[in-house]
Each structure stands twice: as structure tokens, then as C-alpha cells.
Amino acid sequence: MEERTEISTLGEFGLIDHLTKNNETKNASTILGVGDDGAVIDHFGKQTVISTDMLVEGIHFDLMYTPLKHLGYKSVVVNISDIYAMNATPTHITMSIAFSNRFSLEALDEFYEGIYAACDKYGVDLIGGDTTSSQKGFIISVTAIGEVPPDKYVTRSTAKVGDLVCVSGDLGGAFLGLTLLEREKKVYLETKGVQPDLENQDYIIGRILKPEARKDIIEFFAANDIIPTSMIDVSDGLSSELLHICKQSALGCVLYEEKIPVNDLARQFAYKLEIDPTACALSGGEDYELVFTIPQSEYDKLVLNEQISVVGYMTEAIEGSHIITKGGSRHPLTAQGWNAFN
């Protein structure tokens, strides 16, 4: 039988001690970490970038098919992805969680294992947080802090007409992974005892359960003296993100369907389900890739990077935002991304 320790036997402070006892800081700027009213960070003349995200059980994740360790990992990754999307380097996170009494200490340990794994991978220090109870479900709130050399941060609002629109990695996989998991959950619930059929779908399942943030792309920019003119990460789908850049930069854009990078395994699964892979890339979300714009003159600097695809270009606002399909027809780009309020 699995061990189960009630959290109430520890109390809040015992719990914090327990969850953070192996927490080692990695950044010289971490002057004071977990365990006081606040943490203290030094800056060495850099600028600080802050981002925050909340993940709510039943809205953002389903514990029926999400291992807690993966959830912990993902909670960190989705936040530091926002820091990378500012062209900054994440250095610190705070982690607040609320959970009902159905969670045992062992469950929280698993969750924190994922958090520490992500912190290690991305060189980030956990410096604080809050642990409390909820009436229902598991709620996670992460704040990520990063640093950037003065005025090298990149916003969504500074793309220019004629800039190339680029994306990292591939898109749509996370949505297809989610679709698969939801389908198998349904089958499992309707036909008790039937084990889920997830064979050969590691790629898309990995994309939804254990996404990675594009640290490599930011490092590539630094190594090659590239500063994108605008950037955003893909949480809601390519359409939605690109429309943010258009709106905030007061521009339009043209996107080429054939240029949108979709992984082969994801594409095959989409066909099997009779879903359009392009629709998954445009509206699926949760891929945590980077969408950014660069001047055409910078194209040579990134053409050899196989992790970057040029998918379109920016236009005057009056021309609107469109996608040119493989068949050559032109459609307005619409945001049908994931919306927590629908």
C-alpha cells in the first residue's frame, strides 16, 4: 500500500520546511531565499522582468491523466516561457499553492519533484511562496523573475512593417496530445477496465504534459546578436499570439499555411482524427514555442537554425491579418485560442 501522510500532521511551517529542505540556490543574485517574509535579489545593473500565471484544476489541468510531477514541472515552464518571451533569462520563481485535504504529503512531494527538476534544468531558484488549503481542487500560482541587460527586453508592441514572422519548434502538438488524453479518459470512464491506448503517441503527449521553454532560442539570439523586434510565447495558439503582436504593434500580417511547422507524428495523429493540423497550430495553444519578428535584413542570421521557421511577414494595419492557405486562398486570421471564460 502506498504511504499517505496527512498534511495536517505537519502544519503550514512544517510543510514548508519539508517541501524546501533540498532547495539549493543557483544564482549569485539570490541573497535570501525561502523562509522569511520576502526573498532578496541583487541586480548587478540589470533590469528585472516579472511574470505570473495561475493554473487551476479542472480549468487548466485534469489530475486524472496529469502526473503531479509533470504538473509541477509544467507550472514552472509555462512561467519562465513568458520570461524568455521578453528576451530575458529567468532567474527566480515563487510558487504558491492551495489544495484540498484529498492531497497527501506524498502527492505534494511528487509535485515539488517536478518543480525542482524544472528549476535545475533552467537554472532558476525557488525563493518563496505560500501554501494554503482550498475548498476544492488544486490551484497553482507562479511568479517568475528574470533579468535582461538594460533595454534589451522585447515586447509585443514594436514589430515593424515588412518584418519577418518566425516561430520556434513546431505547433499544434500540445493540442493533439490533449485531445488524445481527453479521448482516452472518456473511453476509460465509459468502459471500466479498458486501459488507455497511448501507443506511439509519446511526442504529442509529451508536448501537453511536459512542455519545455525555449531557452535555446534566447541563447541563440544572444550568441548571434539578434534582437527580435517583437516576441510572444504560444500559450493560446499561433493566431491569437500573432494577433496580439498585430494589435499591440498597430500592424497587420500575412501568414502562409504551408510554412507553419507541424511535427510529422502530430500531423499523422491529426489525420487519424480527421482534424486539420493547421487548425491545431493556429488555435490549439500550450505549445510554449516563441513567435517573434525580425527585420528582413537579419534573415541570414537565422536561416541555418532548423529550430526556427519563417511563417509570414508584417504589413500595415489597414491590410488586416490574413492567412494564405496551401490552396492559395486568403482568409482573415481569427483568434479562436483557448479561452478560460468559455
Place this chain on the structure above:
Amino acid sequence: MEERTEISTLGEFGLIDHLTKNNETKNASTILGVGDDGAVIDHFGKQTVISTDMLVEGIHFDLMYTPLKHLGYKSVVVNISDIYAMNATPTHITMSIAFSNRFSLEALDEFYEGIYAACDKYGVDLIGGDTTSSQKGFIISVTAIGEVPPDKYVTRSTAKVGDLVCVSGDLGGAFLGLTLLEREKKVYLETKGVQPDLENQDYIIGRILKPEARKDIIEFFAANDIIPTSMIDVSDGLSSELLHICKQSALGCVLYEEKIPVNDLARQFAYKLEIDPTACALSGGEDYELVFTIPQSEYDKLVLNEQISVVGYMTEAIEGSHIITKGGSRHPLTAQGWNAFN
């Protein structure tokens, strides 16, 4: 009839635009605020202090007697109180909320009115956040960021033997206010139509519903060249906070019951309920006063400040932590503060 706008008519980004449209930044260090993947803060050679707190409906607040505007105000105050407790000045906050569809846009506007009122009062900029839905209840997560001159921050772990233990303002009022509100809620629910009797209890009700953070005390320290040897704010009650200082400084303490500051109106109400006012101060919590230690040699610097009371002194750890009652007897100090897991 009151207006009610469904939040789903706006979508997440429309909602963020709406809630932040009057948000003005107050700090020169705010380079980029709400509206991108992250915010950007400059530091001018100071150190940054970060703190975070989560407030959960049904656990930390009851919307039956908590006006949303007050709740917004309090969410900010309890977080910046942690920044003051580090001897730092709060400069920025991020605010993440999750709420079910029973909340209307008008309700969120009220909540944000309180947030902005607190930001104005304390000179803090709201620079980011997340808005999402919950399956049940209202969940608030705030991260506060502050600044402090290099190495002037104050932790819980550096009190010294012989230091005086001081507290700001008065204690126990918030707990008594909460007790009153809970009592009147019960009466109201049991006897429909009976209006709550809150007359002459503005003080204690204000303490629980609209607490203030002790900005004035930190400013007094700076003006008088006082740096406490340790400091913490009162969220769980004086006993619990002082025991944190003892534990983290590896010391003991002696506390004098007769020195613990309790407001007269609070004391009268405690007597009316036949509760010991000292117990309210020791274990009540949520007063958001500051508990700090100073060397005896610094006593002259604060003796004239009526907002500061000396309540005891620090001892060697081996002597333990005790309270000397008004009757002269000596009892071990125990933490019976508010515990979210009980």
C-alpha cells in the same frame, strides 16, 4: 436593478484591458507594466525583495460579510506588509485571480477599485497578473516586489540575546472583528431578516476588513537611523511570529502580558464576549503590525514613538520562550495561530 455584465462577453484580454485601463504607474523604475509576457523593472543599484501570498474564498475570507472593494485593498496590503517586514519599500505588485461565473464584471470592478486604492495609498504599481476561471470560489494570488538599499534588509534570523522585542500599533483587534462578523453572520442565517448589530464596532471591523500595512514604521526607522536586528509582520498572532524569530535566530524570549498593546474598544468587546484580550493578541492574527527586535542601546531612539511598544526581550535558546502574566506567573509561549490546515 443593479447592472450585471457577464465576463464571458469580454473574453480574457478584453477583461484585462477593462480592469487595467486606469492603471497608472507611479515608480520611475517601472519600465514596462501590464500587457506583455512580463513586466520590466529597473533597479538603480538597489536590492529587490519579493513576497507572495494566496487568499482563498472560504479559507481566508467570507464574501458574505467582506465587501469586494475591501478584499481587493486587503489583498494588496497583506502582501506589501511582508515587504515592510523586510525593512524594504514596496514598489510593484502582480495580481492573479481565478473566479467562477457567479462573478459579474461589476463585482470585479469593485475588487479592482480596492486594489487601485491600496496601490495609490502605498505608492505601488500594478504591473501584471493573470485572470482565469475557477470551478468554485474566488482565489487571489499577489506577488509584491520591493526595494531596499544594499544589505539593509531585515530577516527573522538575526535577533541577538538581550535585544528588546517591540510591536507596532495594537494587537488582537482583527481577531475580535472576525469573531463579531462570524457571530452576526450566524444570527442572520438563523433568524432571517434580523440585521446585524455592528454598532460602535467600527474599529475592530476595520481591523479585519481593511487592515493597513505599517509604512510609517519603516519610514520612522529610516528617519531615525534604526535598523531592527530582526522583524516579521503579524499574520498569525504575536506568539507564532515571535516564535519564528526565536526559532530562526536560535534564541528564546520573555514576553510581558501587561506590555502587549490592545486597543480599548477591542478590549471592551473581548470582555463582553468573555474572551481574554491577551489570547486574542497572542493567537488571533491578521493584525499586520510589525514585531521587531532592537539592541537595548537603541531604546532611546524609539521611546517617544507612541506607535511602538516594548513587550519583552530576547534570551538564550536554553531559557525557552515564555510569557509573564499580569499576575506574575510564567508560562511557555505556544503558537496557536491561525492554521489553514486545521
